[in-house]
Amino acid sequence: MHVVVTGGGSAGHVTPALAVAEVLRSRGATVSFVGGRSGLEEAIVAPRGLPYFGITGGKLRRYFSIENLIDAGRVLLGMWQAWRLLGRLRPDVVFSKGGFVAFPVVLAGWLRGVPVVVHESDFSPGLANRLSRPFTRVICTSFADTSIEAFDGEVVHTGSPVRRELMEGEASRGRELLGFDDTRPILLVTGGSLGAVDLNRAVAEALPQLLTRWQVVHVCGSARALPPARPGYAPFAYVDAGWGDMLACADLVVSRAGANAVFELLALRKLQLLVPLPATASRGDQIENAAYARSQGYCEVLRNEALTGDALVQALDALWAGRERFAQRLSTFHSPAAAERVAGIIQDLAAERS
Secondary structure, three states, rough: OEEEEEEEOHHHHHHHHHHHHHHHHOOOOEEEEEEEEOHHHHHHHHHHOOEEEEOOOOOOOOOOOHHHHHHHHHHHHHHHHHHHHHHOOOOOOEEEEEOOOHHHHHHHHHHHHOOOOEEOOOOOOOOHHHHHHHOHHHHHHHHOOOOOOOOEEEEEOOOOOOOHHHOOOHHHHHHHHOOOOOOOOOEEEEEOOOOOOHHHHHHHHHHHHHHHHOOEEEEOOOHHHHHOOOOOEEEEEEOOOHHHHHHOOOEEEEEOOOOOOHHHHHOOOOOOOOOOOOOOOOHHHHHHHHHHHHOOEEEEEEEOHOOOOOHHHHHHHHHHHHHHHHHHHHHHOOOOOHHHHHHHHHHHHHHHOO
């Protein structure tokens, strides 16, 4: 069985796809990854030893822009490249995790008669996955309440795939890696690969106060934004190896509200403060994801519009004071074996073709 996995545009599209790829490979499947040519996806995929193929992609916008004309040409070129690539790879199934680079691969798979499985992480489907609906056999969802309109195929609530190494993280290894001790709680702040600017600014403002209460791990999202380390403060541009151990030792996590990040933190039962990207910087999906998690009593939310150093400190103090209540709610979260379930659906479709 050969499965082509695709997805990109941010790390949040790639890491859950890799969780599924890992399960497929453990079951004897051959897996290839198709992503963009920006280098972002390949940098994440390459250390896993998966064959990587880059195609041209264009951003899919929901508003008028002259750049849409240029990107339309890039999308068409990406479709041609994907069609030729799938003709060479001859996969049994295409698995898409979404993002603008995925749609050309989904369409190419459909044109070549290859069944397509799509996973939608967010509470409401993104544009690439909405465009992919007519060419898809099965759509898997992270949220049980996600509605997939105008879709004639099968919708399966699987939860969100979480990488095995995150679930196997060890707090003692994380503290050793960071050079932290157990005398003060550990705060981990991460803005993801695309949305860290405002968080970085607030952390910089709040850092003198934070360091009186916490040991701070700060994932900045860019080497250009990387401040100097100091006792009790460990900044990183991006973390791959050791991320599971860092999360394991964190007592409280501040994060954007991409569905991948939210479900990872829920699966790990982490006390969390979510700061969703505003609607001006996204389609509003992070606001929906954060509202869902808060409605279930799993987290607190700080609006990006209200994000300052002082507001961050106040929100963290309030959340820490109520940590026992949140821990009780988090203990009730059911984390399905999503990667295994998605892999099983892919295997079933492949078996139909054999």
